[in-house]
Amino acid sequence: xxxxxxxxARHAAPINRNVTSCMALxxxxxxxxxxxxxxxxxxxxxxxxxVALPTETVYGLAGDARxxxxxxxxxxxxxxxxxxxxxxxxxxxxxxxxIAEFPGQALALAEAFWPGPLTLVLPLKSGHGLxxxxxxxxxxxxxxxxxxxVMQAVLKAFGGAVAAPSANPSGRITxxxxxxxxxxxGGKIAAVLDAGPCTVGLESTILAPGPDGTRLLREGGLxxxxxxxxxxxxxxxxxxxxxxxxxxxxxxxxxxxxxxxxSTLSDPATxxxxxxxxxxxxxxxxxxxxxxAAANLFAILHKADALARAKGATEIHIAxxxxxxxxxxxxxxxxRASAPRD
Numbered sequence: 001x002x003x004x005x006x007x008x009a010r011h012a013a014p015i016n017r018n019v020t021s022c023m024a025l026x027x028x029x030x031x032x033x034x035x036x037x038x039x040x041x042x043x044x045x046x047x048x049x050x051v052a053l054p055t056e057t058v059y060g061l062a063g064d065a066r067x068x069x070x071x072x073x074x075x076x077x078x079x080x081x082x083x084x085x086x087x088x089x090x091x092x093x094x095x096x097x098x099i100a101e102f103p104g105q106a107l108a109l110a111e112a113f114w115p116g117p118l119t120l121v122l123p124l125k126s127g128h129g130l131x132x133x134x135x136x137x138x139x140x141x142x143x144x145x146x147x148x149x150v151m152q153a154v155l156k157a158f159g160g161a162v163a164a165p166s167a168n169p170s171g172r173i174t175x176x177x178x179x180x181x182x183x184x185x186g187g188k189i190a191a192v193l194d195a196g197p198c199t200v201g202l203e204s205t206i207l208a209p210g211p212d213g214t215r216l217l218r219e220g221g222l223x224x225x226x227x228x229x230x231x232x233x234x235x236x237x238x239x240x241x242x243x244x245x246x247x248x249x250x251x252x253x254x255x256x257x258x259x260x261x262x263s264t265l266s267d268p269a270t271x272x273x274x275x276x277x278x279x280x281x282x283x284x285x286x287x288x289x290x291x292x293a294a295a296n297l298f299a300i301l302h303k304a305d306a307l308a309r310a311k312g313a314t315e316i317h318i319a320x321x322x323x324x325x326x327x328x329x330x331x332x333x334x335x336r337a338s339a340p341r342d
Contacts, residue, residue: 028186030178033150033195042157044190045070050077052167052181053154054195055146057117057204057221058298059175060089060164061189062154071133071163077188080170085136086163087119087204088143091155096120096143099128099161104209105231112230115147117200117221121208134163144204150195166203167192173255173305173337174298176201183302201295202329207234219329221294238332253298255305255316259338261331263317271308273300273318280319281307284330294326297333 031037033054041051045062048070053062061078063070065088075082090096093110100122102110110120121142124135135141146152155162166174168184175181178194205220207227214231216224218238228234257271266272272280276288282300284293304316321330 028182028189029191030182031191031193033193037193038150038153038157041154041191041193042159045154045158045160045162048073049190050074050188051190052175052178052185052192053151053162053164054178054193054198055089055148055151055164056198057146057200057202058198059167059178059181059192060087060151060162061167061185062089062162062164064158065130065134065161065163068131068133071131074163074165075133077185078165078168078170080165082133082136084170085138085142086134086165088130088134088141089146089151089155089162089164090143091152092145095161096122096145098125099130100124100141100143102209104211105214106209108230109207109209109214109227110145113222113227114145115152116145117147117202117204118227119144119204119206119218119220121206121217130161131163140208142206148195150193154193171254173301174203174253174333176295176298180298180302197295197299199295201297201299202326202333205329207231208237219332221326221329223325224328225325253301253333253337254339255301255308255337257305257308257313258315259301259334260315260317261334261338262320264319265317267317269313269315271304271311271313271316273304273316275319275321277319284318284321290322290324290326290330293321294330297330301337 031040044051045064048067050063050073052059063074093114106120119142121140124141167181168175176198178192181192200221202221205222206218208215208217214234215237216234274280274283278286284296321327323331
């Protein structure tokens, strides 16, 4: 681990100086999810440029995971703390096995849920070839095989590992449409590959399997009921003292206006978000369905933030959401979005 940190520190400073001069040199273009758009995306990635890509969970800000320059540009574009590791996206389990070891229940989890909204934090293999910026100096790496045809086509055309955190400024509301990406990162990245809204709408669940059991590092698009039967009880470690996976900082996913959870107030001076009630300004799911609410969450928060600015409201109030199934991941995001800003 000491060597990883040495490499990380050695590369970080000079790369960051290069990034600032590069970022203002391009307009952010929109690419279509066709053969030409995919080919252009692969070429940009090979040139260490950044492209926002669609996945089934959220839009990811993608760069070549083997390139120090591309990874440094990700941190720069997002304003992301360097201690926060990146998720690496791969086309297959076989490609992941070239990069990391699969201890404990890791292989069984990967075979059951890849491709899909599950990220596994695994020990790195020697000769993995990833930039030390990807892992933030840790001896583990977060890997995912996404279940989106456009993202899969890009990964195959590119022919390598892609680092892709969510395509939004660090700590702000996650992007689930191309328009969200342009609003947050326009002018800072080369392109957005627009394949429409994301279907899951929440970031992936992050698990860390090991010989002593499995830890839950982030609630997400794969609900606990799906994986607990396979790996047994998990130990929750979602806000540790030291960040070991994305999405573990206490303040995250935040709108510009203050967010108040579990509110039953009907104050017209606030922007109100309901769960099943159509009465408030916005509603996560008119039918009270958690899958729909998860898919809508970040889009609704973007709309609420825009309404707050238009009306001069300083607070967004959101009704209670059931804390079961995907509701656990929704409430996790809301807790972090309503926490005191880091």
